[in-house]
Amino acid sequence: MKIRDDYTCPLEIVHDIIKGKWKTIILYQMKDGPKGLAELEREIEGINQKMLLEQLKELIQFGLVEKKSFEGYPLHVEYSLTKRRGQKMIEAITIMQMVGVDYMLENGMTEALLEKGIMSQEEIAELTPQKLVKTL
Amino acid sequence: MKIRDDYTCPLEIVHDIIKGKWKTIILYQMKDGPKGLAELEREIEGINQKMLLEQLKELIQFGLVEKKSFEGYPLHVEYSLTKRRGQKMIEAITIMQMVGVDYMLENGMTEALLEKGIMSQEEIAELTPQKLVKTL
DNA sequence: CCGTATCCGATCCGATACTG
């Protein structure tokens, strides 16, 4: 993606930052520390190497991700969130996660939540719509 | 957009919700209360009616926006954020705004910030990188 | 004022093959 220099509104930029299909997921995977390329590819279900590299490059251009390369074999790099915009964006992504979870619960998509360990069987069973509002 | 029913992760849904070019901006415009269609079209620079209606429809499907129609002429409708997911998403969008503003400041795109009244001349002048971190 | 339909170029993204 070619980065523009004529944005007329901050949210326009943010849209360019996260519009890619995998951007938020990639960022979320880095929230607990640096990750190697293969590691990310393993953890993100359905992504391929080309997409991963492409989107990482854009995240770097926008200043949300930093890349650190290590010498020697086997080759190794580390991708991590930047302190300024990377970490800040995680706050937004965390909230968006809640919105996604809310949608899944409301639409009976509980399997994925269990599989990923986002919620336990018991937690889901306990949830009434009223409680959900509070949780959010 | 056809809404899927096989999402494997909450962020995948959120991506579908906000990937459209205007979604976050539309939501942000509704943060202070219901808006009519023409009103939104006037306030969002660069959008056209087709896109607006299209994206509103999707936001309704995902439960972030509600639509209320009023009888009589002239025709009138009101679009507003839903309490659950709409309002919650605004929290995320507000944070994303900060990220966008940060990017604009760092890249000398201060004109748009002044025009939209997001920041004043003085506020911008006062900002050192260190202060910016705190502001965020 | 509000909403629908169509056409068409631009872009996104997945598959695949290849290099250091």
Place this chain on the structure above:
DNA sequence: CAGTATCGGATCGGATACGG
């Protein structure tokens, strides 16, 4: 393990015209 290059179908989004 990390990264580049290409190709082609699917999707997106802007223009434009028309209908309630």
